[in-house]
Amino acid sequence: xxxxxxxxxxxxxxxxxxxxxxxxxxxxxxxxxxxxxxxxxxxxxxxxxxxxxxxxxxxxxxxxxxxxxxxxxxxxxxxxxxxxxxxxxxxxxxxxxxxxxxxxxxxxxxxxxxxxxxxxxxxxxxxxxxxxxxxxxxxxxxxxxxxxxxxxxxxxxxxxxxxxxxxxxxxxxxxxxxxxxxxxxxxxxxxxxxxxxxxxxxxxxxxxxxxxxxxxxxxxxxxxxxxxxxxxxxxxxxxxxxxxxxxxxxxxxxxxxxxxxxxxxxxxxxxxxxxxxxxxxxxxxxxxxxxxxxxxxxxxxxxxxxxxxxxxxxxxxxxxxxxxxxxxxxxxxxxxxxxxxxxxxxxxxxxxxxxxxxxxxxxxxxxxxxxxxxxxxxxxxxxxxxxxxxxxxxxxxxxxxxxxxxxxxxxxxxxxxxxxxxxxxxxxxxxxxxxxxxxxxxxxxxxxxxxxxxxxxxxxxxxxxxxxxxxxxxxxxxxxxxxxxxxxxxxxxxxxxxxxxxx
Amino acid sequence: xxxxxxxxxxxxxxxxxxxxxxxxxxxxxxxxxxxxxxxxxxxxxxxxxxxxxxxxxxxxxxxxxxxxxxxxxxxxxxxxxxxxxxxxxxxxxxxxxxxxxxxxxxxxxxxxxxxxxxxxxxxxxxxxxxxxxxxxxxxxxxxxxxxxxxxxxxxxxxxxxxxxxxxxxxxxxxxxxxxxxxxxxxxxxxxxxxxxxxxxxxxxxxxxxxxxxxxxxxxxxxxxxxxxxxxxxxxxxxxxxxxxxxxxxxxxxxxxxxxxxxxxxxxxxxxxxxxxxxxxxxxxxxxxxxxxxxxxxxxxxxxxxxxxxxxxxxxxxxxxxxxxxxxxxxxxxxxxxxxxxxxxxxxxxxxxxxxxxxxxxxxxxxxxxxxxxxxxxxxxxxxxxxxxxxxxxxxxxxxxxxxxxxxxxxxxxxxxxxxxxxxxxxxxxxxxxxxxxxxxxxxxx
Numbered sequence: 001x002x003x004x005x006x007x008x009x010x011x012x013x014x015x016x017x018x019x020x021x022x023x024x025x026x027x028x029x030x031x032x033x034x035x036x037x038x039x040x041x042x043x044x045x046x047x048x049x050x051x052x053x054x055x056x057x058x059x060x061x062x063x064x065x066x067x068x069x070x071x072x073x074x075x076x077x078x079x080x081x082x083x084x085x086x087x088x089x090x091x092x093x094x095x096x097x098x099x100x101x102x103x104x105x106x107x108x109x110x111x112x113x114x115x116x117x118x119x120x121x122x123x124x125x126x127x128x129x130x131x132x133x134x135x136x137x138x139x140x141x142x143x144x145x146x147x148x149x150x151x152x153x154x155x156x157x158x159x160x161x162x163x164x165x166x167x168x169x170x171x172x173x174x175x176x177x178x179x180x181x182x183x184x185x186x187x188x189x190x191x192x193x194x195x196x197x198x199x200x201x202x203x204x205x206x207x208x209x210x211x212x213x214x215x216x217x218x219x220x221x222x223x224x225x226x227x228x229x230x231x232x233x234x235x236x237x238x239x240x241x242x243x244x245x246x247x248x249x250x251x252x253x254x255x256x257x258x259x260x261x262x263x264x265x266x267x268x269x270x271x272x273x274x275x276x277x278x279x280x281x282x283x284x285x286x287x288x289x290x291x292x293x294x295x296x297x298x299x300x301x302x303x304x305x306x307x308x309x310x311x312x313x314x315x316x317x318x319x320x321x322x323x324x325x326x327x328x329x330x331x332x333x334x335x336x337x338x339x340x341x342x343x344x345x346x347x348x349x350x351x352x353x354x355x356x357x358x359x360x361x362x363x364x365x366x367x368x369x370x371x372x373x374x375x376x377x378x379x380x381x382x383x384x385x386x387x388x389x390x391x392x393x394x395x396x397x398x399x400x401x402x403x404x405x406x407x408x409x410x411x412x413x414x415x416x417x418x419x420x421x422x423x424x425x426x427x428x429x430x431x432x433x434x435x436x437x438x439x440x441x442x443x444x445x446x447x448x449x450x451x452x453x454x455x456x457x458x459x460x461x462x463x464x465x466x467x468x469x470x471x472x473x474x475x476x477x478x479x480x481x482x483x484x485x486x487x488x489x490x491x492x493x494x495x496x497x498x499x500x501x502x503x
Numbered sequence: 504x505x506x507x508x509x510x511x512x513x514x515x516x517x518x519x520x521x522x523x524x525x526x527x528x529x530x531x532x533x534x535x536x537x538x539x540x541x542x543x544x545x546x547x548x549x550x551x552x553x554x555x556x557x558x559x560x561x562x563x564x565x566x567x568x569x570x571x572x573x574x575x576x577x578x579x580x581x582x583x584x585x586x587x588x589x590x591x592x593x594x595x596x597x598x599x600x601x602x603x604x605x606x607x608x609x610x611x612x613x614x615x616x617x618x619x620x621x622x623x624x625x626x627x628x629x630x631x632x633x634x635x636x637x638x639x640x641x642x643x644x645x646x647x648x649x650x651x652x653x654x655x656x657x658x659x660x661x662x663x664x665x666x667x668x669x670x671x672x673x674x675x676x677x678x679x680x681x682x683x684x685x686x687x688x689x690x691x692x693x694x695x696x697x698x699x700x701x702x703x704x705x706x707x708x709x710x711x712x713x714x715x716x717x718x719x720x721x722x723x724x725x726x727x728x729x730x731x732x733x734x735x736x737x738x739x740x741x742x743x744x745x746x747x748x749x750x751x752x753x754x755x756x757x758x759x760x761x762x763x764x765x766x767x768x769x770x771x772x773x774x775x776x777x778x779x780x781x782x783x784x785x786x787x788x789x790x791x792x793x794x795x796x797x798x799x800x801x802x803x804x805x806x807x808x809x810x811x812x813x814x815x816x817x818x819x820x821x822x823x824x825x826x827x828x829x830x831x832x833x834x835x836x837x838x839x840x841x842x843x844x845x846x847x848x849x850x851x852x853x854x855x856x857x858x859x860x861x862x863x864x865x866x867x868x869x870x871x872x873x874x875x876x877x878x879x880x881x882x883x884x885x886x887x888x889x890x891x892x893x894x895x896x897x898x899x900x901x902x903x904x905x906x907x908x909x910x911x912x913x914x915x916x917x918x919x920x921x922x923x924x925x926x927x928x929x930x931x932x933x934x935x936x937x938x939x940x941x942x943x944x945x946x947x948x
Binding site for chain 2: 037040052117237240345
């Protein structure tokens with residue numbers, strides 16, 4: 001049997017295995033099994049025979065593990081992860097609000113989870129009614145009458161909307177070549193413009209953080225297909241000139257597109273359709289509390305005006321009396337994906353909207369904005385805000401002065417926050433603010449959490465002044481610390497392979 | 504229900520600290536014309552009990568796979584999902600996390616992504632996999648765009664035997680006209696190889712096929728890949744990952760990019776989404792690959808760790824010069840796929856693949872033997888097959904549904920040329936008893 005020996009004769013009781021680093025491939029043993037295929041109850045076949053000589057000759061090197069190996073492995077990985085349930089997650093522009101557990105229950109009901117997209121419509125009336133109800137609710141919140149639920153994510157919604165706008169112009173015999181994008185925009189906006197074959201024209205921001213109206217007017221001509229604008233924008237401000245902006249866009253025959261990333265600030269207070277926008281996408285995984293899943297899946301429904309509705313991708317859900325059906329608009333741009341959309345995400349968002357109701361949505365936006373302004377008020381003496389105005393649901397602080405005074409960068413501050421059990425804000429975005437920290441508390445955090453965050457950030461600013469090296473070296477409490485990103489590119493180790501073990 | 508922890512008293516304190524008299528004052532930047540002067544016209548809030556009942560009632564109006572025998576496939580399959588899969592993806596530390604931009608507190612997600620990528624490489628035989636796309640259709644469209652970037656050519660050749668919704672998605676993605684798509688019709692349920700050769704030229708960036716095809720048949724990948732490479736084009740192969748325990752991987756036929764719908768790997772059918780798009784390629788092309796990828800590295804203390812890498816391809820760095828606009832992907836579905844593949848292992852996956860194929864061939868032979876269905880194609884097939892119904896398809900499906908069977912996908916709904924064809928999918932969940940019962944019902948029609 002095993003013999004235990006310890007160095008120096010002392011008994012070591014704390015020999016914790018690191019949470020991460022041991023791959024699932026390195027666990028278990030060759031004979032370990034978890035789920036086995038059912039025994040064959042039909043006559044056996046010659047695989048190579050029926051497959052016409054295409055049978056696999058060497059098996060894939062997948063893990064050999066038992067169920068307990070899997071349970072422990074992923075539990076350890078989970079413990080090395082930080083989610084909204086772990087603690088405060090004020091990641092600006094990402095709306096990391098609490099994800100209600102009822103949503104996780106409803107999306108797993110067999111009547112939603114075990115339904116096939118090609119079932120006859122009469123066998124999925126409940127699913128179609130849910131989608132129709134969600135379309136209607138999103139149309140009401142957006143102030144835009146027609147909604148497609150197909151897009152799988154925000155960027156996918158942007159692509160869908162821009163292609164819809166392109167089809168509208170094309171149908172009017174009006175080929176246009178350019179799309180205007182503010183310099184504060186998310187990277188997905190210019191990337192989407194390029195995918196649609198348009199040229200990006202960047203519009204500067206003015207000194208109050210809004211669109212520079214002069215610059216916008218001089219960039220607008222009949223070659224412009226659309227303006228893509230996030231409002232409230234990416235510095236957390238509502239553009240006071242929004243009516244002038246959309247009017248100027250319309251004056252040259254262009255359309256106004258709203259990136260709905262920041263919809264959580266304005267529900268029940270103001271609607272993009274009423275601001276003069278012609279189209280918008282809505283991130284269900286932000287505003288409507290569906291979980292981010294470690295990077296997805298989300299859903300990015302698109303809402304548009306009556307004029308754009310005929311060009312939306314199909315299928316949409318229509319209602320006639322008590323019967324719901326899938327329909328494709330007359331002049332549709334076609335599909336942007338397979339099947340009807342990320343239905344499991346749609347179920348969660350619908351559940352959330354019905355949970356809180358219309359008044360609840362307004363209250364959510366009001367609290368999100370109040371919490372952001374409160375946090376800004378607590379912090380602005382220590383951390384200069386980029387624009388000294390009432391903010392919406394988020395605000396941007398500049399780490400520039402701290403860096404000049406102490407050499408401590410925003411990156412160091414972010415890493416130090418991890419030691420206090422707080423997920424850092426979005427850093428180095430938007431690009432127009434030096435050493436930016438973009439803070440979005442969301443409405444689901446208590447006052448005590450906001451107070452603690454402010455106290456921690458104030459303390460970190462003190463640490464920067466008294467002991468900058470402490471911050472340069474942070475974090476100290478995480479499973480791993482400052483990873484070598486250059487080495488990751490250089491080594492390009494993107495997959496485990498059995499050869500590596502044998503070598 | 505409410506999910507706001509701030510109390511009324513605290514709200515007053517917070518307003519005082521902000522220096523505002525009312526919450527409305529915080530919204531004063533919104534011009535009068537843009538303000539909503541009425542409440543949102545939406546239903547009243549519900550308690551959790553009432554809400555659960557409402558959703559259960561909606562769900563109850565759908566015929567779920569537990570209450571019917573379904574032969575529907577065409578991209579979404581009703582495979583058994585092991586209990587351990589949902590146990591893992593239900594961990595809040597996974598599903599409530601964001602994109603792992605702060606690697607120190609995201610090692611769980613990042614390592615799981617790296618392991619997923621490794622498994623997809625093992626299945627497909629490719630060197631690199633990304634962290635997932637939205638679905639098979641968008642992965643397919645992005646593969647065409649990537650091939651154009653790699654080859655600096657502006658035309659792709661697509662097989663008519665690829666899923667029609669994937670072809671339609673590709674057509675939408677290239678609507679701006681930067682990439683010409685030439686479709687080659689299917690003959691006998693597979694790609695017409697001679698027709699591919701006829702349209703290939705120096706402008707062709709890629710030949711895109713699917714094997715199994717939309718019709719369930721298997722392509723002659725060796726021949727098509729050879730033709731593509733002879734013309735200097737990339738070879739893009741869409742695959743069905745569940746079958747890769749028993750089917751030779753696309754890399755064995757020289758595939759340059761492999762895509763697929765990954766729903767069948769541990770994800771619910773969920774009315775068609777979210778599944779996940781699989782995307783794998785050669786290492787030499789990585790800088791043109793769309794989407795996120797995790798890589799292994801070390802930290803300052805020399806410990807193994809994982810980060811998102813090769814980010815200079817992506818929109819948050821490269822903006823309009825990015826390889827794609829994709830940001831959110833289907834990470835949680837990829838996690839489910841990884842857990843699924845770990846749970847079944849190579850032996851389980853091979854057993855499931857063999858069960859699907861053996862049962863599909865058993866059913867196909869029995870349905871043809873009824874005399875009511877005719878064999879549509881001669882090409883070999885795997886776990887899905889198209890048969891020609893001798894009568895009215897809609898009527899046949901209606902009558903079998905009354906008997907508790909979803910009798911395949913009516914292919915006439917996608918193309919008039921396929922009128923009369925019905926596509927049947929079989930999984931390891933179909934028992935011989937159920938298959939025999941279905942054949943009896945067909946015979947009795």
